Amino acid sequence: MTALLRRTVLAAATLLALAAAAPLALAGNQKEEALADAVRLALSNAIKDATPPTPSFRNPSDQARYQNWLETMSYRLKRKLPDDQTRNEFLATVWYEARRAGLDPGMVLGLIQVESAYRKYAVSIVGARGYMQVMPFWTNIIGDRNRSALFNMQTNLRYGCSILRMYLDMEAGNLYLALGRYNGSRGKPDYPNAVLAAWNNWK
Template sequence: MSGLWRRLGVVAGLAGVLAMPPAQAGNQKEEALADSVRLALSNAIKDATPPTPTFRDPSERARYQNWLDTMSYRLKRKLADDQTRNEFLATVWYEARRAGLDPGMVLGLIQVESAYRKYAVSLAGARGYMQVMPFWTGVIGDSNRRALFDMQTNLRYGCAILRMYIDMEAGNLYLALGRYNGSRGKPEYPNAVLRAWNNWK
């Protein structure tokens, strides 16, 4: 995990930087962020590094290629175009790993959130693959809400926000997923994501 995420985890864990959201189904809640957390998230979002994977050795590259081939086959019914599907999977892998998340878990979350629809919009206004609420663009981004329909931007926001929630919950993925959905304390959403994750392991 990068130093940025370690620092974010320490700040979130020790300072209790976000208030507890109401225990109700919905989308991410706008909450008060400590300046240090806001800055860390903002820096993570601003990084314009393209989703180009790097590998330490040929065996690591081979594992990645095997993952990509396997996931591409499984996802073909949802994303029929080969180029779109492979770009999507490469970006999921890159952004998930960048945030210290399991790419399969991120795929499971996307399955539940948007069913792999790039332009999905919820009743609450959450957008894109990872159903990111537009208020986040003002809190940690450049206020460009339309950018949430850009594949990499959406995945980067979603992964960064989920990483923050995991750190806030001291590594408890179940509670972090509930917080991501705005339903912390209720089992339906975390259980749905954890079940979907099994399809991508």
């Protein structure tokens, strides 16, 4: 075996070992559905808004509640995201994007726990990407076709929260069915039950 071949085999073996050690992303296969033009336009507008995740508060008590939430969640998430700056930016963005979409931030954290185990660059076997395991076809339907942007934290969270909000509206507020639709498993209990159980960790 030549030195070059030996190095190639060693590199391939290392990559396989790393892949085997990494936890799998648990995303299902989100379905590409026919959307009404108004829905597509609303989703497109929702993800185009480039407003940075800067929270605003109506009064000091709201701000105090947010700070308490941020500190509590940061402590709970420290093992998964040990870097303080990364963890706090992630939590601030989750809170902002969830609230922007009318979702509970704790529920979004539970969904991310099930979907990607808080891994920014997670890719599922069906190609879903990032924290919220967004399928790349969404960038064709409502975005600018830039699939690599789904690894950007705010972009991924904005897509995921906006899509889940759309499914909630489609399902008349039924979270169980909306979660199933998000995962591509509508009507099956495993995924919604997993997210709802994970949500309890973040309440």
